[in-house]
């Protein structure tokens with residue numbers, strides 16, 4: 234989101250030079266730059282000890298394709314805390330291991346996605362209300378169920394890192 238008015242006081246912003254950034258919207262009343270805003274989110278491939286991946290069906294996203302656990306980072310939390318929390322909330326799982334898997338710009342929604350690979354022991358999934366269905370799917374079968382591989386979809390690059398880590 235590009236600010237035209239100050240999000241705190243409502244004053245119309247002016248363009249002001251900000252070092253290497255060039256011209257940045259500035260609020261003269263608050264004395265603050267108002268940089269473009271975007272959501273910061275996590276997306277986690279959750280795998281178990283049988284090389285299975287948790288795929289979620291969330292009808293508000295799609296009836297056709299499955300996704301990984303994802304969620305918004307809240308102010309005060311870091312990406313790792315958010316990843317542990319979201320996996321617990323959406324699938325009822327405690328992760329034993331969490332590995333960073335890069336960041337991805339999701340153009341469609343203007344979100345920066347922080348990718349992770351999480352490991353958990355296989356057990357029955359306990360779903361949140363946001364999740365209509367979730368299953369453990371063997372990693373070789375997962376791509377055909379996932380959202381299609383296209384620029385901006387973090388699922389596949391994270392999936393490829395996971396498969397490479399298996400060394401198979």
Ligand SMILES: [Zn+2]
Pocket residue numbers: 239240241242243244260261262263264
């Ligand atoms: Zn202001």
